[in-house]
């Protein structure tokens with residue numbers, strides 16, 4: 001599953017390659033992977049590449065939108081003079097396009113192409129008008145992303161969840177959007193709090209520090225090209241280096257804490273593998 005920084009990396013790649021391109025034809029090779037009427041897209045210029053949480057939102061001149069969910073195995077592959085691929089690397093990147101796992105693809109009027117590959121078919125592209133976008137269930141339940149959330153609102157949200165473990169609460173996209181497993185662990189390390197503590201055990205300074213930590217670790221990942229998981233690659237097909245460069249606790253169990261010299265340990269919180277330092281997280 002890509003995390004938000006990976007999807008933001010893909011958004012930036014698409015912005016570079018398909019912005020202002022006009023769609024000539026849409027080929028739907030798998031009905032399940034495409035929702036809506038492709039006629040709404042034909043002859044339309046792409047005027048904006050946006051993102052909400054892990055969904056890509058592509059706006060067309062006629063105010064229709066394509067919402068792209070990559071889910072587990074989605075890939076976006078652009079083929080023109082330059083080629084770029086982003087998403088899950090199941091080998092589809094290097095195949096001749098359309099490939100085995102191509103579900104939908106677009107021809108642009110300048111002779112370039114964009115392919116949506118999805119091995120397991122959990123992802124999809126939906127065509128929506130403004131109202132459909134406004135009423136979309138997925139988008140509607142998304143809370144603000146960390147950098148769009150005020151410390152007061154974050155604090156109020158935590159108070160609502162009282163006894164729930166902090167990590168479970170910040171992983172819920174309805175509470176704060178885009179925080180995946182890695183960033184939850186790194187954010188708690190940043191704020192020096194143990195991920196399983198009850199929400200109502202945090203004081204205001206700890207809560208403020210946690211929000212700042214989430215912003216910092218996710219921004220650092222975006223700046224380094226996303227790619228937090230070893231099986232995700234950047235828009236140009238190379239692997240990101242977030243984990244080696246920035247991870248303080250994630251997948252560092254058994255190693256020395258860079259802050260206090262203690263040992264990083266691993267446990268389970270909210271059903272997820274959770275990394276922490278017993279020495280400096282309270």
Ligand SMILES: [Zn+2]
Nearest residue numbers: 257260277280
């Ligand atoms: Zn430590």
